[in-house]
Amino acid sequence: MGERRLHVVHVIDSLQVGGTENGLVNLVGCLAGDFRHTVVAMTASGPLAARLPADTAVVVLGKRPGRDLRALGRLVGHFRRLRPDIVHSRNWGALDAVPAARIARSPIVVHGEHGREVTDPEGLNRRRNRIRRWLAPMIDRYVTVSLDLGRWLTQTVGIDRGKVMTIHNGVDLRRFGDTDREAGRAALGVDRDTVVLGTVGRLDPVKDQARLLEAYARIPAEAGRHCLVLVGDGPCRRDLEARAAQPDLRGRVHLLGERRDVPRLLAGFDVFALPSIAEGISNTVLEAMASGLPLVATRTGGNPELVEDGVTGRLVPVGDTAALTGALTGYVREGHLRAMHGKAGRQRAVDHFSLERMAERYRGLYAELARRDDLRMAG
DSSP: OOOOOOEEEEEEEEOSSSHHHHHHHHHHHHTTTTSEEEEEEEEEOOGGGGGSOTTOEEEEOOOOSSOOHHHHHHHHHHHHHHOOSEEEEESGGGTTHHHHHHHTTOSEEEEEEOOOOTTSTTOOOHHHHHHHHHHGGGOSEEEESSHHHHHIIIIIIOOOGGGEEEOOOOBOTTTSOOOOHHHHHHHHTOOTTSEEEEEESOOOGGGOHHHHHHHHHTSOGGGOSEEEEEEOOSTTHHHHHHHHTSTTTTTTEEEEESOSOHHHHHHHOSEEEEOOSOOSOOHHHHHHHHTTOOEEEESOTTHHHHOOBTTTEEEEOTTOHHHHHHHHHHHHHOHHHHHHHHHHHHHHHHHHOBHHHHHHHHHHHHHHHHHHHHHHHHO
């Protein structure tokens, strides 16, 4: 008879399209044979539920905005029914899972920090940080996806350094890195001689695609033939479409909406841009690196941990439209630089950010915490 698999219950705000959600789905897929998994979505399910392994149960709480004590009570009830060995919550939207797990007497609680909201990009909200400190004794281990978030937890929030570890996200190197450029260009609807600058992600204020459009509009006409592609959907889409329709950008900016063929689209890009105001660790940056693309990204959050300035891409200050324009223009003009930085980025993804490397770190964490709990119970 085989050894019993540990049951990990992951708690997340929703399974809508996003970086944190994508990272969760990737992890559950990698560890499906090692652990039993259940995913609890605090507010709603979403498209990424379809990517979970078939035997992964999904529970949707339907939590209302703000304080919802009934949802907290339902969460306690689910934990008592599911009897998890480990509860692993992620970000502020799932923090209710921490007291709920302790009320339900779940033995191990892990909490992940994957990024911050546009309303609090530096994580300085005093009320939220007081709540984080109050809940800290209930959490066995914090996992951040960047060293930057780890520093914030210990230095700003005041969490014990010994409880915090960093596990960078990983990328599926088999899905990304497709060399079929012609298929990518066909999917984008552009010819082979046009330099494609592009970005992929939720059209959200924190991603600051509006600044990307302004920076792109300033690229000198003599730089050559180029276009800008935005892949994704979100609350900013209408405003971005309106800006793209103005005379200086008309016909040069393409908003493709949410797509399920992102690996193929990236194969048709020449440069990837990420102008975010705040980031944890960007999955789309990792996917672009794995696809052999040079990066232009803002120097925020975990971006400097991924992008080597002058080696795999360019880092620019947050909110600096002129610097963003300059970096983009340099890549439009210099094909050899695009190729050199793109190749270096792919190698960096292979060496440091594979999905298998990420999964191994989580596998080790879960096993270590389970052994510690067994020793505690035996004592």
